[in-house]
Amino acid sequence: MKKHPILNGEQIKHKIRRIAYQIYESNIDEKEVIIAGIANNGFELAKKLEKELKQISPLAISLCKVEIDKKNPLGEVRTSLSSDEYQNKSIILVDDVLNSGTTLIYGVRHFLEVPLKQFRTAVLVDRNHKKYPVKADFKGLSLSTSLSETVKVSLEKNNERVELS
DSSP states (O other), X not given: OOOEEEEEHHHHHHHHHHHHHHHHHHTTXXXXXXXXXXXXXXXXXXXXXXXXXXXXXXXXXXXXXXXXXXXXXTSOOEESSOHHHHTTSEEXXXXXXXXXXXXXXXXXXXHTTSOOSEEEEEEEEEOSOOSSSOOOSEEEEEOOOOTTOOEEEEOOTTOOEEEEO
């Protein structure tokens, strides 16, 4: 299947910077924000957002890795931070691509088990094919695709790209 480039490395950097500014603006009155990235690419994107936020804002940023079994999303969701560490804080749940919304909605469900100050979601690409009523509060790109098409995100250093196949 032929791959069509959607975003190159420079364009991805611009999208990440814009998302970081949006996160900062929506948390301007906060002292700390938790950036929770869904393993694997969501966590890589979260690390890039953390780095950008540290450059543009005085916010204390805590990074959290979220592990969800995508084949069994009803299973246990594991996080690198305990619920005490994110309770009553502002959380941004990050993933690379919002496809059907399954991964994001189960991630949201996990974090809603404790009281939070604010909860938002961020994705690099929103495919507009939702199975669940979940939306990305911050998104780099909205992309209308057919259900048979696949969006691939690579966040490898010196080889960042988004492709449609």
